[in-house]
Amino acid sequence: xxxxxxxxxxxxxxxxxxxxxxxxxxxxxxxxxxxxxxxxxxxxxxxxxxxxxxxxxxxxxxxxxxxxxxxxxxxxxxxxxxxxxxxxxxxxxxxxxxxxxxxxxxxxxxxxxxxxxxxxxxxxxxxxxxxxxxxxxxxxxxxxxxxxxxxxxxxxxxxxxxxxxxxxxxxxxxxxxxxxxxxxxxxxxxxxxxxxxxxxxxxxxxxxxxxxxxxxxxxxxxxxxxxxxxxxxxxxxxxxxxxxxxxxxxxxxxxxxxxxxxxxxxxxxxxxxxxxxxxxxxxxxxxxxxxxxxxxxxxxxxxxxxxxxxxxxxxxxxxxxxxxxxxxxxxxxxxxxxxxxxxxxxxxxxxxxxxxxxxxxxxxxxxxxxxxxxxxxxxxxxxxxxxxxxxxxxxxxxxxxxxxxxxxxxxxxxxxxxxxxx
Amino acid sequence: xxxxxxxxxxxxxxxxxxxxxxxxxxxxxxxxxxxxxxxxxxxxxxxxxxxxxxxxxxxxxxxxxxxxxxxxxxxxxxxxxxxxxxxxxxxxxxxxxxxxxxxxxxxxxxxxxxxxxxxxxxxxxxxxxxxxxxxxxxxxxxxxxxxxxxxxxxxxxxxxxxxxxxxxxxxxxxxxxxxxxxxxxxxxxxxxxxxxxxxxxxxxxxxxxxxxxxxxxxxxxxxxxxxxxxxxxxxxxxxxxxxxxxx
Numbered sequence: 001x002x003x004x005x006x007x008x009x010x011x012x013x014x015x016x017x018x019x020x021x022x023x024x025x026x027x028x029x030x031x032x033x034x035x036x037x038x039x040x041x042x043x044x045x046x047x048x049x050x051x052x053x054x055x056x057x058x059x060x061x062x063x064x065x066x067x068x069x070x071x072x073x074x075x076x077x078x079x080x081x082x083x084x085x086x087x088x089x090x091x092x093x094x095x096x097x098x099x100x101x102x103x104x105x106x107x108x109x110x111x112x113x114x115x116x117x118x119x120x121x122x123x124x125x126x127x128x129x130x131x132x133x134x135x136x137x138x139x140x141x142x143x144x145x146x147x148x149x150x151x152x153x154x155x156x157x158x159x160x161x162x163x164x165x166x167x168x169x170x171x172x173x174x175x176x177x178x179x180x181x182x183x184x185x186x187x188x189x190x191x192x193x194x195x196x197x198x199x200x201x202x203x204x205x206x207x208x209x210x211x212x213x214x215x216x217x218x219x220x221x222x223x224x225x226x227x228x229x230x231x232x233x234x235x236x237x238x239x240x241x242x243x244x245x246x247x248x249x250x251x252x253x254x255x256x257x258x259x260x261x262x263x264x265x266x267x268x269x270x271x272x273x274x275x276x277x278x279x280x281x282x283x284x285x286x287x288x289x290x291x292x293x294x295x296x297x298x299x300x301x302x303x304x305x306x307x308x309x310x311x312x313x314x315x316x317x318x319x320x321x322x323x324x325x326x327x328x329x330x331x332x333x334x335x336x337x338x339x340x341x342x343x344x345x346x347x348x349x350x351x352x353x354x355x356x357x358x359x360x361x362x363x364x365x366x367x368x369x370x371x372x373x374x375x376x377x378x379x380x381x382x383x384x385x386x387x388x389x390x391x392x393x394x395x396x397x398x399x400x401x402x403x404x405x406x407x408x409x410x411x412x413x414x415x416x417x418x419x420x421x422x
Numbered sequence: 423x424x425x426x427x428x429x430x431x432x433x434x435x436x437x438x439x440x441x442x443x444x445x446x447x448x449x450x451x452x453x454x455x456x457x458x459x460x461x462x463x464x465x466x467x468x469x470x471x472x473x474x475x476x477x478x479x480x481x482x483x484x485x486x487x488x489x490x491x492x493x494x495x496x497x498x499x500x501x502x503x504x505x506x507x508x509x510x511x512x513x514x515x516x517x518x519x520x521x522x523x524x525x526x527x528x529x530x531x532x533x534x535x536x537x538x539x540x541x542x543x544x545x546x547x548x549x550x551x552x553x554x555x556x557x558x559x560x561x562x563x564x565x566x567x568x569x570x571x572x573x574x575x576x577x578x579x580x581x582x583x584x585x586x587x588x589x590x591x592x593x594x595x596x597x598x599x600x601x602x603x604x605x606x607x608x609x610x611x612x613x614x615x616x617x618x619x620x621x622x623x624x625x626x627x628x629x630x631x632x633x634x635x636x637x638x639x640x641x642x643x644x645x646x647x648x649x650x651x652x653x654x655x656x657x658x659x660x661x662x663x664x665x666x667x668x669x
Contacts, residue, residue, distance in 0.1 A: 006524030010513070017512040017553075250508030254569070257472050258525040259497040420474075 003260050007268025014242070015272060025238060029231030029280055030287055034295070037223040041297055051079040055089040055101035055149075058082070062109025064173050068102070068146075071169040086147070093149040100154070100162060103147040112177055115141050120181040146170065220288055220298045225381030226354045228284045229374055232277050232316050233345045236324035239273050240337035243328025262416045266409060270321050277317030278310065285309065301385075308384045308391065315401040316377035322408030323373070329412040348374045376400045424448040424471070424577065424610070429480035431466050431632075440466040442632040443480070448625075450485075450576075453599070453609045455623035455640075457616060457653075459661050463632040464612040465505065468579050471610070472502040484577055498526065501575030505582050507562045508569075511555035515546055515565050518554060519572060526573035533572070540568040544594055560591030567595060571602060578602065580611035584618065596622055620644075620653040630661050 015022060054072070058065045072078050081098075083089045089101035118141070146166060150159050183192075246252045255265055288300025302309065324341070331337035349355065351365070352374025358366055369375050380397035383389040426446040432439045441463045448454045456464045469475045471482060473489045473496070481488070487496045509518045519537045528536065541547045544564040554562060567583060580599070584592040596618065603609050613619050619626055620640045627637040636643060636656075643656050650656045 002529050006521055010521040013513055013517055250506035254508040257502045259494040260525040
């Protein structure tokens with residue numbers, strides 16, 4: 001026990017003497033969380049302060065284009081800039097000056113109205129209420145295309161959301177035009193409300209709640225756990241560097257001649273780096289609760305969750321440390337450990353769902369995701385932050401994280417013993 | 423007593439053996455010098471005896487113990503002063519020694535007293551709270567030595583303990599090693615300083631190409647070669663004047 005204490009104390013001294021390293025260890029994760037949360041906050045807000053400028057070319061100048069224009073304006077997400085020329089809009093978007101241009105074709109409103117009227121008249125004639133529409137009139141109608149130009153660098157998610165939005169608006173306009181056509185055939189009084197054109201089916205989202213308080217997900221509740229976990233796992237970089245440094249200094253070689261087990265040496269490192277993880281985590285929670293509201297972000301909601309959050313942080317920290325110990329044991333140089341460690345954490349984060357939610361990944365990647373300790377950690381954090389679960393529900397994820405620590409540490413010890421067997 | 427029997431070592435990527443079928447007996451209380459040109463196999467032999475590398479074949483025992491059967495007991499019995507400093511540059515001399523002493527199971531007052539005693543004896547008392555990266559080469563060598571003797575080893579292996587140090591530091595180190603020897607510690611050391619070895623060692627072995635060429639008390643070896651005036655002459659006679667550069 002005394003050897004473990006001495007090892008822990010030594011690690012504490014080594015860490016405390018590296019002020020620059022210590023600052024990076026604590027400050028950079030905080031900067032990361034603040035930056036990412038500020039960036040991602042807009043995607044969670046229903047009212048967006050930062051409008052995306054888009055180009056609008058209207059060759060229709062009719063009711064349909066007006067409705068689409070109004071729909072875009074009402075969304076409050078766009079700053080609509082009018083352009084007269086299709087080619088100019090196309091060039092500006094393809095050069096990356098704008099994300100999107102929408103070109104409304106000529107006579108869209110009148111042609112749509114004509115088409116709907118023809119359909120309605122055709123339908124009514126089947127019931128004997130109208131004269132039959134001549135086929136030549138129907139044949140004269142051409143299909144209309146609303147043209148969208150996207151900057152090639154635009155992300156697919158943004159493209160899809162725009163396409164869906166415009167599709168929905170056009171569908172609504174078409175429906176309303178049909179109702180209107182029927183109304184004009186049935187009555188001459190335009191003020192008479194025969195059809196209720198409002199949507200009959202609407203959506204209502206039910207969110208989890210604690211007592212009477214609903215848990216409404218926001219950018220902070222999503223980002224703090226994800227990026228805190230990312231920062232916790234980044235501990236593998238300084239930890240593995242610490243171990244490689246000991247090898248190059250010769251101190252690891254000296255320790256091999258001492259009557260001390262590798263487990264004790266690793267134990268000292270585990271205790272100190274776990275403490276670093278927990279301090280880091282505490283600071284992250286602190287900025288979530290106190291700094292974010294000052295920056296105009298929602299405050300991190302942690303009331304009643306702190307013990308469980310720290311419990312998850314302990315197990316996530318252990319998993320990260322296990323990986324760091326393994327990397328430090330296997331790597332021979334800092335040139336091996338640092339880039340590998342950093343890249344591997346990014347891969348684990350990607351697999352774990354830190355950037356892209358796991359449910360939208362391809363099946364194969366979803367299977368791989370189940371093997372990422374970051375996925376287990378993230379689920380555990382989301383369980384506490386957003387799903388308000390109890391300790392029992394966390395047991396599977398905590399067990400996986402702990403097993404990961406035990407397995408990686410055991411591999412480190414076995415590898416070290418085999419490599420240095422006498 | 424150290425008994426070495428048919429000990430050999432061949433590194434993975436080397437065509438030749440670094441130590442070849444070596445037999446050697448070192449008695450208790452001896453100051454035994456392993457001398458030889460670069461690449462002769464001195465460090466490989468010491469590394470095997472201190473459990474740092476695995477022999478390819480052969481065996482050895484120290485005071486009847488082997489690493490295969492009594493690893494921790496044997497590690498407690500021996501001390502190793504490596505050629506590299508093998509210390510933490512950002513820790514003070516005292517902190518380094520406290521940690522490394524603790525790894526031998528020393529603790530509390532006993533450990534503190536031992537650290538302070540050795541620091542004083544080796545002239546480092548007033549620098550005990552200075553970080554090691556501010557120390558000169560000679561000072562680091564002395565801390566390196568203290569780290570290996572805090573637990574009063576019965577056998578002390580030293581791999582070129584005086585290389586690159588000033589005369590004063592060298593003198594302090596040698597005097598302390600002699601003192602340790604009088605207290606019952608067997609000393610096995612490698613060196614390129616043949617004059618130092620001649621003065622310091624009770625027995626030497628000249629090793630070349632992994633084999634012991636000659637072994638005995640320095641004076642006896644010199645007397646075996648009438649044209650030699652000192653150990654260096656004997657050494658050059660036996661190992662030749664050709665350079666032994668390795669890359």
